[in-house]
Amino acid sequence: MNDKPHISVLYNEVIDLFAPVEMTRFIDATLGAAGHSLGILEGHPELKEFVGVDQDDVALEIAKEKLAPFKNKLQLIKGNFRDLEKLAPSEKYDGILVDLGVSSMHFDEGARGFSFRFDAPLDMRMDQSQPLTAKEVVNSYSEGDLGRIFRDFGEEKYWRRAAKEIVKRRAEKEIETTFELREVLDPIWPAYVKRKATAPVTKVFQALRIEVNGELEAIRAFLPQALSLLNPKGRLAVISFHSLEDRLVKRFFQEAASDKVSTSGRGGVFLDKEPHVKLVTRGACKPTEEEISQNPRSRSARLRVAEKL
Ligand SMILES: C[S@@+](CC[C@H](N)C(=O)[O-])C[C@H]1O[C@@H](n2cnc3c(N)ncnc32)[C@H](O)[C@@H]1O
Secondary structure, three states: OOOOOOOOOOHHHHHHHHOOOOOOEEEEOOOOOOHHHHHHHHHOOOOOEEEEEEOOHHHHHHHHHHOHHHOOOEEEEEOOHHHHHHHOOOOOEEEEEEEOOOOHHHHHOHHHOOOOOOOOEOOOOOOOOOOOOHHHHHHHOOHHHHHHHHHHHHOOOOHHHHHHHHHHHHHHOOOOEHHHHHHHHHHHOOHHHHOOOOOOOHHHHHHHHHHHHOHHHHHHHHHHHHHHHEEEEEEEEEEEOOHHHHHHHHHHHHHHHOOOOEOOOOOOOEOOOOOOEEEOOOOOEOOOHHHHHHOHHHOOOEEEEEEEO
């Protein structure tokens, strides 16, 4: 584990949005380094049960140590938030937070293959007990499936070229490491893409990570479960990091807040004409310039909060 701590994004905003709620039970569905959790526990001495979920053993270990002063209220659970209803020890909660994506611990720990800045085996699993790795995706998916992932999960303009080049090069030799993948893709980028501040392979890496960890399906499964676990006046806060995630959350919240029947399947499926939530944040809450300058990774973060009716 590296020694750079994870900086919690939109920290003050999250704490402020839960501040007005009297909370007996709370779930942090993405515990990570427990920065938000600690703030919530400190700000809500009335809490009787605090559930922290993470699929990563290392995150759970760090959180256990950090939250030790509150250990009599804590239930730390290893699991995926797509199974939240099964994981939650109680029936109802007053607040639920999910801070999506990969923590800085993952990006900065080269060995886990999340970052093209470090040479490492192509792994990218947040839950290391899961079988699917990025190496498996890169070396066994068809050209069509690779292209679809790069287009849909990376919004990569050169998705066709990327898939084609991978399939060509892996026929010569299996692509095993982050640096090998970067080198394989190097010839496909036009000069103007290479001149940009963001490395050209960024979107391909993002797409592979989303596929390996089933990130979008997990969010789709999580949102209705979180809503049904909330007490009236309970709040659900979601921090997302890219437009694919934020779009899912935005649609779900809009449909849950609407008094029209919705079966679009894009967000949630609400078959009655009752609104289920009121939106606490109008639009998405974004980091301030000051936060972005202190923690550039917060740049794309968006926070949406809904209150159960
Ligand atoms: C951005 S970090 C959370 C940081 C935390 N809010 C803090 O303040 O330190 C996201 C964490 O969620 C975990 N995670 C991501 N997707 C998950 C999922 N589907 N189920 C459970 N944990 C998940 C990751 O392992 C990571 O530790």
